[in-house]
Every structure is written in structure tokens, then in C-alpha cells.
Amino acid sequence: MSVPATAPPRAAAPKRPTPQRRSTSSRSRWRNRGWVLFFLLPSAVPLVVFTLAPMVNSLWVSLHDWNLVSPMKWVGLDNYADLLTSDDTWRVLGNTLFYILGYLPLVYVGGLGLAMLLNRALKGRTFFRAAYFLPVITSWVVVALVWQWLLNPSNGLVNQLVQPVLDGLNGLFGTDMTAPGWWTDPQWAMPSVILASAWKDLGFVMVILLAGLQAIPGDVLEAARVDGAGAWKRFWHITFPLLSPSTFFVLVISLINGFQVFDQVYVMTGGGPSGASQVVVGQIYDLTFRYGRAGDASALSWILFVLILIVTALQMRGQRRWVNHA
Amino acid sequence: MTSRFNGRTAALVPLALVGVTVLAGCAQGSATTTTGADGKTVVRYMNFTSNDGHEKDLDTIVAAYEKENPDVDVQVETIPYADYFTKLQTAFAGKTVADVVDLNYENFVSYAESGALAPLEDVDAAPYKDTLLESFTHDGTQYGLPSSYSNVVLYYNKALFDAAGLEYPTADWTWADEQAAATALTDTAAGVYGDFQPVTFHEFYKVLDQAGGQFFTEDGSASAFDSPEGVKAATWLVTKPGTVMPTEADGSSTPDFDKDLFSAGKLGMWHSGIWMFDALSQVEGLDWDIVVEPGDASKASALFTNGVAVTAASKEKEAAQDFAEFLTVSPTAVDTRLASSWELPPVADEEALAPYLEQTPPTNRQAVLDALDTVALPPVLAAQQEMQDAINEELSNAAAGRKTVEQALTDAAARVDQLLG
Numbered sequence: 001m002s003v004p005a006t007a008p009p010r011a012a013a014p015k016r017p018t019p020q021r022r023s024t025s026s027r028s029r030w031r032n033r034g035w036v037l038f039f040l041l042p043s044a045v046p047l048v049v050f051t052l053a054p055m056v057n058s059l060w061v062s063l064h065d066w067n068l069v070s071p072m073k074w075v076g077l078d079n080y081a082d083l084l085t086s087d088d089t090w091r092v093l094g095n096t097l098f099y100i101l102g103y104l105p106l107v108y109v110g111g112l113g114l115a116m117l118l119n120r121a122l123k124g125r126t127f128f129r130a131a132y133f134l135p136v137i138t139s140w141v142v143v144a145l146v147w148q149w150l151l152n153p154s155n156g157l158v159n160q161l162v163q164p165v166l167d168g169l170n171g172l173f174g175t176d177m178t179a180p181g182w183w184t185d186p187q188w189a190m191p192s193v194i195l196a197s198a199w200k201d202l203g204f205v206m207v208i209l210l211a212g213l214q215a216i217p218g219d220v221l222e223a224a225r226v227d228g229a230g231a232w233k234r235f236w237h238i239t240f241p242l243l244s245p246s247t248f249f250v251l252v253i254s255l256i257n258g259f260q261v262f263d264q265v266y267v268m269t270g271g272g273p274s275g276a277s278q279v280v281v282g283q284i285y286d287l288t289f290r291y292g293r294a295g296d297a298s299a300l301s302w303i304l305f306v307l308i309l310i311v312t313a314l315q316m317r318g319q320r321r322w323v324n325h326a
Numbered sequence: 327m328t329s330r331f332n333g334r335t336a337a338l339v340p341l342a343l344v345g346v347t348v349l350a351g352c353a354q355g356s357a358t359t360t361t362g363a364d365g366k367t368v369v370r371y372m373n374f375t376s377n378d379g380h381e382k383d384l385d386t387i388v389a390a391y392e393k394e395n396p397d398v399d400v401q402v403e404t405i406p407y408a409d410y411f412t413k414l415q416t417a418f419a420g421k422t423v424a425d426v427v428d429l430n431y432e433n434f435v436s437y438a439e440s441g442a443l444a445p446l447e448d449v450d451a452a453p454y455k456d457t458l459l460e461s462f463t464h465d466g467t468q469y470g471l472p473s474s475y476s477n478v479v480l481y482y483n484k485a486l487f488d489a490a491g492l493e494y495p496t497a498d499w500t501w502a503d504e505q506a507a508a509t510a511l512t513d514t515a516a517g518v519y520g521d522f523q524p525v526t527f528h529e530f531y532k533v534l535d536q537a538g539g540q541f542f543t544e545d546g547s548a549s550a551f552d553s554p555e556g557v558k559a560a561t562w563l564v565t566k567p568g569t570v571m572p573t574e575a576d577g578s579s580t581p582d583f584d585k586d587l588f589s590a591g592k593l594g595m596w597h598s599g600i601w602m603f604d605a606l607s608q609v610e611g612l613d614w615d616i617v618v619e620p621g622d623a624s625k626a627s628a629l630f631t632n633g634v635a636v637t638a639a640s641k642e643k644e645a646a647q648d649f650a651e652f653l654t655v656s657p658t659a660v661d662t663r664l665a666s667s668w669e670l671p672p673v674a675d676e677e678a679l680a681p682y683l684e685q686t687p688p689t690n691r692q693a694v695l696d697a698l699d700t701v702a703l704p705p706v707l708a709a710q711q712e713m714q715d716a717i718n719e720e721l722s723n724a725a726a727g728r729k730t731v732e733q734a735l736t737d738a739a740a741r742v743d744q745l746l747g
Binding site for chain 2: 068070071152154155181184186289290292294
């Protein structure tokens with residue numbers, strides 16, 4: 001569900017080839033269009049059958065009361081009204097937002113750092129590039145289980161390292177600090193998920209930014225160096241602006257994936273403890289398959305869809321101000 | 327020369343393919359096939375009860391049925407309990423549901439209410455234990471047949487009791503006795519815990535009954551567990567983790583944690599179902615027995631009933647019902663269940679249970695039947711899963727100290743009332 005899309009940055013929509021023949025009669029246009037559709041077939045059929053058709057269907061379901069078992073009952077917009085006035089909806093939206101706010105900076109800054117590091121003539125950098133990308137192609141279930149063990153509050157590796165340090169500090173300052181309860185403590189459940197997610201997606205962000213870094217012409221940086229610009233100035237005034245298309249791509253994709261976060265939450269915390277880490281997609285799943293409220297779940301899916309649409313549209317508009325399409 | 331396969335034709339291909347795929351999907355949808363390749367009537371049976379250890383026993387029953395009915399082919403699909411109801415719902419939604427399906431008592435009501443089950447006509451009631459048969463009626467109509475039942479007892483590890491110099495639990499025990507023994511048995515340094523009772527809905531309604539409380543008001547229109555008895559019951563459950571029992575952070579809610587702990591000889595007492603007999607009897611060197619669970623104001627034991635129902639969409643209702651009756655009370659089914667301690671068969675004839683009582687371990691099998699004298703049935707409403715989740719969540723809030731017991735119960739009651747409303 002949150003598998004990062006792997007389209008290249010700045011993927012421009014393929015332009016319609018300019019007609020070869022002089023005559024652009026409507027008939028030959030139609031002929032071309034037919035072939036275009038034919039070649040789109042391998043992706044168009046699955047898209048229609050497994051994405052577009054279910055989407056339209058879910059819009060229909062969202063206007064009904066349906067427990068998957070009895071016949072559907074028309075309720076109009078009631079599901080939407082109920083959801084928008086329900087505390088649960090706002091709670092899961094808040095949790096999802098919290099996730100995004102924690103995850104996005106962490107994964108971007110981390111990915112950028114790694115990309116900068118591995119952009120240098122480092123010994124064994126091919127190995128490191130592959131190593132950091134490995135979590136990206138690993139199943140979320142495996143990653144989430146490993147992190148669940150690492151962050152086990154009583155016998156996980158992380159707390160076995162943290163607690164002695166805290167004990168030392170406690171001895172010095174007379175405080176009483178204990179290692180976090182991670183996924184058993186409502187306050188730490190979401191940070192646990194954020195940590196695991198950032199770790200897993202770091203490699204993806206790194207690869208995109210690395211490609212962006214390598215596209216920056218060496219002579220520009222060289223010229224700046226000759227002019228006496230220090231490392232920080234070169235990064236801030238040259239590298240970072242020229243990297244902005246890649247940054248933009250990473251932000252859009254990560255934000256969309258962030259809104260759709262599910263797998264890691266489902267495996268690591270199950271949305272608990274007491275709903276503290278429940279996210280929108282998790283709620284959609286529970287509504288459908290635990291509570292038999294497919295109508296509500298479909299309505300919530302559409303609310304999420306519209307939300308993502310608005311946020312992405314705003315990003316697209318906003319990009320003109322800061323994305324440097326050199 | 328112009329190609330016959332021009333652009334216009336090409337454009338139609340995606341449409342045609344979409345059409346074919348949709349049609350294929352529909353065909354799958356009505357796949358409740360009636361006759362197999364060899365002309366036999368096919369009855370599909372989806373179950374969770376045989377999962378994890380009794381698949382072969384189910385095969386034995388099915389083979390016996392097919393031998394008696396050579397024109398019927400029973401196709402069994404076994405799903406783990408954790409995934410069963412998700413799978414069942416999707417099968418209903420996708421119109422691919424089997425002819426005969428397993429349902430437990432708690433979930434039976436919502437399915438019967440949904441009109442998803444076929445009424446069963448002319449069921450021979452004589453072989454069935456009448457209370458069990460009755461629990462699968464809805465609005466006076468028989469919509470299911472009980473297939474097995476089980477209850478929860480107190481398991482105890484004799485070696486640990488001996489080592490601590492304690493008397494074994496008896497049927498007269500109360501919570502106070504259990505508490506004292508649990509405290510004496512617990513030795514966290516050695517990884518030994520005195521007691522294990524899950525802090526969940528399925529324990530709560532029972533201990534509530536033991537404490538003398540009610541889950542719903544008499545007319546069932548509102549919750550009634552936010553009471554002094556409720557507080558007492560919840561307190562009894564939530565004070566165990568972290569004192570005489572491992573906490574959630576120790577992993578207590580992970581699958582098989584309790585079973586592994588008891589099997590390893592590191593658990594003094596364990597509240598669990600009689601479905602564990604078979605697995606525990608195979609643990610080498612473990613000396614254990616059972617007793618009816620301790621009570622408080624009164625005794626109360628959980629009774630879990632599984633049943634089978636014929637789905638309304640089935641095209642072979644008659645054959646399906648015939649198989650369902652065979653599966654539940656035929657001599658083959660009863661014998662197979664008893665021989666493998668696969669819960670208890672729902673038969674009226676108590677003498678039929680004699681072979682079950684003769685087996686050991688546990689020595690005190692009579693406790694299984696004694697526990698049936700005072701039964702606490704699970705409270706049931708249409709939004710069953712939502713209610714159970716709400717209770718579980720609030721109880722775990724209390725157990726983790728995030729809320730007081732009183733606050734957790736008040737909040738749980740409000741949530742349950744909203745589901746009733």
C-alpha cells in the first residue's frame with residue numbers, strides 16, 4: 001500500500017507525436033488513437049478492472065449501509081455526515097497527520113544526508129548504496145516484525161542499550177528515567193512506527209536524491225568553488241536549489257504514501273494501544289472487515305482521496321515558487 | 327493492401343478484454359457449483375473448528391459421510407480462526423460463500439439477522455442437547471445446528487504447587503484462595519508466574535457474573551456493568567498483570583504465549599479452554615490437572631458453542647442440511663470428537679460422553695461437566711466485534727494504569743450504549 005512509486009523525477013507526460021503526414025483528417029487521427037489504446041492495453045486493463053472500477057464501485061457503496069452480508073440499503077450522504085461528526089475520524093486523521101509530520105522530515109533529511117555521503121568517491125559506495133536500498137524492497141511484514149522485536153519494551157535490543165545509559169544518568173542526577181514503552185505506551189506507539197518507516201524508506205529517498213545530485217553539472221559547483229564559496233554556501237545556493245525537482249518528487253510521493261500508511265501500523269501496533277496509533281487506512285480496514293461497516297469505510301476512503309487530491313494540488317501550485325526547473 | 331486489423335478494431339480490444347474480465351468475475355461469483363465433474367452433488371463446507379490439530383478428525387467424519395452418501399462430494403475449506411470471519415464476510419460479499427459454514431454463538435446472531443442463513447426445516451431435535459440447539463434459533467426459527475461446545479477451566483501445574491508446599495485448587499476455591507496461591511507461586515526472578523487470565527471481554531463478562539453483576543440491564547436495552555460488581559470484576563482481572571502474571575509489554579498478548587509458558591512449566595495456574603487438553607497431553611513431563619474456576623459471589627463458567635449453518639445462497643440446501651446434521655450428531659462424528667478430545671459433541675445423551683471422561687490427562691475431567699452447571703453466556707449484540715474491541719481496549723487502559731478501573735468501565739459502558747442505541 002505504501003510501496004513507493006518508482007517513476008523517475010520530473011516524469012513529463014508523453015507528448016503526442018507530431019503528425020507525420022500533412023493530412024490530419026479526423027479519420028487518421030482516430031486510427032492513431034486506436035493504436036495508442038492498443039499499446040496501452042497491458043496497463044489499461046488492470047488499471048480499469050482493479051483500480052477504476054473498484055473506485056467507482058466504492059463511491060456507490062459509500063452511499064449505502066452495507067455489512068457485506070445483507071443487501072445494501074441506500075442512505076445517501078449519511079455515512080459522510082456521520083464520519084465528519086465522529087471523534088474517531090478526527091482522531092485517526094490527527095494520528096495520520098502526526099505520522100506525516102514525524103516521518104517526512106526524518107526520511108528527507110536522512111535520505112539527503114545519505115545521498116550526499118554516497119555521492120562522494122567513497123570506498124565501497126556501491127555496496128552501501130545497495131545496502132541502504134535493501135529495506136525498500138523488503139516486505140513490510142518482515143520489517144515491522146523485526147522493529148517490533150527491536151523496540152520490545154521489556155527485552156528488546158533498543159531498550160537493553162538505552163536503559164543502562166538512563167540508569168547511569170539517573171545515578172548522576174538522581175532522576176528516575178526509564179526506557180520508553182515503545183509500542184505498549186500510547187505516547188510512544190506512533191514514534192515507534194515513524195522510526196521504522198523512516199528507516200525502511202530512507203533508501204528510496206536516497207536513490208532519488210542521489211540521481212538528482214548526479215545530474216547537477218560539476219562545472220557549476222567548480223565555478224562556485226573558484227569564486228570562493230565554502231562547502232555550506234555551495235550546498236545552500238547551488239546544490240539544494242538544483243536538487244529541488246527531486247526534492248519535490250520525494251515530497252509528493254512521501255506525502256501520498258504517508259496519508260496511506262497502513263502495513264507497518266497493522267503489524268507493529270494494530271492501531272493500539274487503545275487506538276493511539278490508528279491511522280485512516282487502518283480505520284478503513286477495521287470498519288470493513290472487523291465491524292462490517294463497508295458503507296462507512298468506503299465513505300472514509302473517499303474523504304481520504306479528496307484530502308490527498310487537495311494536498312497534492314496545493315503542492316503542484318506551490319512548486320512554481322520554489323522548484324527550479326532549470 | 328490495408329490490414330484488416332486496423333486502429334478502429336484495435337481500440338475495441340481493451341473494451342472487449344475488460345468485458346471478458348468482468349464476466350469472468352461474475353462467473354466466479356456464482357461459483358456455488360451444484361454438480362462436480364463426475365455428476366456428484368457438491369457440498370462446500372468452510373470451517374475454523376478443525377484448524378490447528380483436528381483436520382484429520384474432520385476428514386474422518388467427511389469420509390464416513392461420503393461413504394454413506396456416494397452421490398455427494400463434500401469439499402472442505404479450513405481457515406484459521408483469526409482470519410475466518412474476514413474470509414466469511416468477503417465470501418458473502420463476493421457471492422462465493424460455501425453451502426455450510428461454521429459460526430460461533432456470538433457471531434451467529436448478526437448473521438441470522440442479516441438474512442444470510444437458510445432456515446433449517448424438519449431438524450430431528452432428539453439427539454441434540456436442547457439448550458444448545460435453542461441457542462441457534464433466531465426469532466423462533468432454527469438457523470443453525472450446534473456442532474461442539476467447550477468451556478473454560480482452571481489448569482494448574484502440580485509440580486509448582488508441590489514445590490511451593492501448597493494444596494491443589496479445589497472446586498470450593500474463591501478468588502481469595504486463587505490470589506493467595508498465585509502470590510505464593512510467583513517467582514519473577516526464575517521467570518515463574520502464579521496465574522494467567524487474559525484481560526479481555528471473554529474473561530470480563532464471566533468474572534462479572536462471578537462477582538454477581540450483570541452485563542446488560544434486564545431488557546437488554548443498556549449496559550449494566552458500570553456497577554460496583556463490575557468494578558470488582560475488572561479490578562480482579564487488571565491487577566494480575568505485573569504482579570502474578572506477565573504484562574502486555576512482556577508479550578502476554580502474543581499468540582500462544584500463555585500456552586508456551588504453561589507447557590514450559592513456568593505457570594502455576596492458567597484460565598483456559600478445554601480445547602487445550604489434546605495439546606497439553608502431548609507435553610512430556612508436564613504434570614497438570616484441572617478444576618472448575620474459582621468464583622466470588624457465585625460460580626460461573628464460560629460456555630462457548632460452535633455451530634454450523636446453511637447459507638441462504640446455497641443451491642444444495644437439502645444436501646447441505648443433511649451433511650450438517652451428520653457433522654453434528656452422527657455416531658461417527660460423536661465418536662471422533664470424543665476420541666480426540668475435540669471439544670464436546672452437542673448430544674443430549676450424557677452417557678455418550680463416558681469415553682471422554684475416562685481419558686487422562688487431566689484426571690479430573692468431571693470438572694468439565696461440573697462447570698456446565700453454572701454457565702455464563704457471552705453477551706451478544708449486532709455490532710459484536712465493535713463491542714468486544716471497546717471492552718478490550720478499556721480494560722487494557724485500566725491494566726496499563728492509563729485510566730482508573732472506574733473510569734475505564736464508565737467509558738466502556740458509554741461506548742457499548744452507543745452501539746446499542
